[in-house]
Amino acid sequence: MTSVEFSKEIRLKTLEMVYKAKASHIGGAFSMADILAVLYTDILRIYPHAPQATDRDRFVLSKGHACTSLLATLAIKDFFPVEELGTYAQNGSRLLSHTSHYVPGVELSAGSLGHALPVCVGFALAAKRKQEQWKTYCLVSDGELNEGSNWESILLAPQLMLDNLVLIVDYNKIQSLGAVKDVIELEPLKQKFEAFRWDVFETDGHDHVALKLAFTAAMQENKRPKVIIAHTVKGKGVSFMEDKLLWHYKSPDEKQYSEAIAELSA
Amino acid sequence: MRTAFINQLIAEAEKNDKVFLLVGDLGFSVVEPFAEAFPDRFLNVGIAEQNMAGIAAGLAKEGYCVFIYSIGNFPTLRCMEQIRYDICYHNLNVKVIAVGGGYAYGALGASHHATEEVGMLRIIPNMIVCAPADPQEAKAVTTFVTAHNGPCYIRLGKAGEPQIHTEALSLKEGEILTVKEGGGVAVLSTGAMLKYTLDFLQVNNIDASVYSFPFVKPIDQDKLAIILKSYKKIITIEEHQAQGGFGSAILEISNDLLEYNKIEKLPLIKRIAIKDKFYSVAGSQEYLREIAGITLMPSFFTITQTDAV
Structure with a gap:
């Protein structure tokens, strides 16, 4: 399965989970679906049947509220049975509405924003100190960069020369209560990271070829941490969800569900 | 107590190559011997305690027994959510060490009075809370927490406390x-x-x-x-x-x-x-x-x- 085909599957499964559970956050789950598809198809060294293998790459989703598309990704990749996705957010299920480290393939529970990047600095530092070759990938949201803890890590990572750390910003331009530029403007984001001594790769977060090129370029061992600023669209893939704050919260009704399936299957 | 702690930590690190010490740009004239003896297992993360707690969680998840060290409220209250969620929820092998328990830094004011942290930490599941009374107890709890695979907190006093227990102690979990x-x-x-x-x-x-x-x-x-x-x-x-x-x-x-x-x-x-x-x-x-x-x-x-x- 190509990453493009995979991304379609991820979105369809995500939609089904959100619809069935009447859950929120489909907009942010869709905005990062292509990033996940490319990572899990072409970039990450993973072992679905040995998820704790020492030499695996560590991928951590920091925006844990958008976990539906990660869970779909892991299930399709056979970390756990696809049928289990049907239990998402149901009583007693291990598939919570935020990432849970009790799910195979999930490195870290994340729900409170601004926590994962410091932990990922710890992972990357451990790999350096143990002279191991695996890499650490951390996916954050744009709104999440409001959290000061991220900037503590962004300051320190270059000092530690963590070129084995790749931060991905899912830059869909909408956060919880409004447009990012109206809440706390992040621009000029590229220059901010450059000033903090990171290697910056700016890309269309839905163009699989461009994403793959960025991830490949970010593998360079040059003693600098890497950030991929992925410009994305919230709700990407379903026209009436795209670029709408509402889909941070809303779950599709029956008619919207059918329309979304039709669009995603086209 | 802090001298007893660091000396014992060095002794533990000699036996256990997983012991790792992070400091939040504090510990002048205390942590240097550890840093010199184990440069690969020491890091000053700077004045950034949330980051320190998160990094500790990451290192612990990769197999290290991580100590984070700073003054009173800084490695505790300042990063309480990282302690609760990153360290304790994941039940990771991180030891939070605070010097200056209570009013040890008396004249420095309320910022340095560590007078609430025991209560805050003891209600978090998986966390063990230690408050040694003298250098012998400090030494014994350091050995205990190194051997215990999970989150622990040690509230140290300052330097120069007299010995009360005349002999070396070996403590069991919860011992009175x-x-x-x-x-x-x-x-x-x-x-x-x-x-x-x-x-x-x-x-x-x-x-x-x-x-x-x-x-x-x-x-x-x-x-x-x-x-x-x-x-x-x-x-x-x-x-x-x-x-x-x-x-x-x-x-x-x-x-x-x-x-x-x-x-x-x-x-x-x-x-x-x-x-x-x-x-x-x-x-x-x-x-x-x-x-x-x-x-x-x-x-x-x-x-x-x-x-x-």
Whole structure:
């Protein structure tokens, strides 16, 4: 399965989970679906049947509220049975509405924003100190960069020369209560990271070829941490969800569900 | 105590190549020997405690036994959510070490008064809370937490505390130490209040039992039940707010022991602790303890004269 085909599957499964559970956050789950598809198809060294293998790459989703598309990704990749996705957010299920480290393939529970990047600095530092070759990938949201803890890590990572750390910003331009530029403007984001001594790769977060090129370029061992600023669209893939704050919260009704399936299957 | 801690940590790190020390740009003239002996297992993360706690979680998840070290409220309250969620929820092998428990940094003001952190940390699942009384206890809890695979907190005093225990200790989880037995009143002390308690009894020529609690969580319930059955009057003493602290823990466990018929009745329990206040005057540790009411005078005599329940 190509990453493009995979991304379609991820979105369809995500939609089904959100619809069935009447859950929120489909907009942010869709905005990062292509990033996940490319990572899990072409970039990450993973072992679905040995998820704790020492030499695996560590991928951590920091925006844990958008976990539906990660869970779909892991299930399709056979970390756990696809049928289990049907239990998402149901009583007693291990598939919570935020990432849970009790799910195979999930490195870290994340729900409170601004926590994962410091932990990922710890992972990357451990790999350096143990002279191991695996890499650490951390996916954050744009709104999440409001959290000061991220900037503590962004300051320190270059000092530690963590070129084995790749931060991905899912830059869909909408956060919880409004447009990012109206809440706390992040621009000029590229220059901010450059000033903090990171290697910056700016890309269309839905163009699989461009994403793959960025991830490949970010593998360079040059003693600098890497950030991929992925410009994305919230709700990407379903026209009436795209670029709408509402889909941070809303779950599709029956008619919207059918329309979304039709669009995603086209 | 901090010298006993770092010396013991170096001894542990010599035996255990997983021991890793992170500091938040504090520890001048304390941590240097560790940094020199184990440069691959030391890092100053800078003045950024949330980051320090998160990095510790990441290192621990990769197999290290990580100590994070700073002053009082900084490696505790400042990064409380990282401790709760990244470290304790994931049950990771991280040891939070704070120097300057209570009013140890007296004149530095409320920012440096660590008087709430024991209560905050002891309610978090998976967390073990230690408050050693002297260098021997500090050494023993350092060994204990290194061997224990999970989150721990050690509340250290400062430097220069006298030895109270004359011999080296080996502590079991939750162990209560009998310091002296006698008289009709038992004083249960945690952390650096032990020295004060013993001096008070000696100066006033009072015969009373004294127990030291190097662990605030967990507490050996069997031994506590024996103590509760043996005395009609008990005093708890700590350098911490009364609500949520060590005395609170004793009251909670005592009530549970009564509920589950492990004891038949409750003794009178007097808690000596800070009474829900901040203090913003300059002063030594001893001065601040006194104005905050962390003193056995006149409580010890009042409780002695009270009719037992």
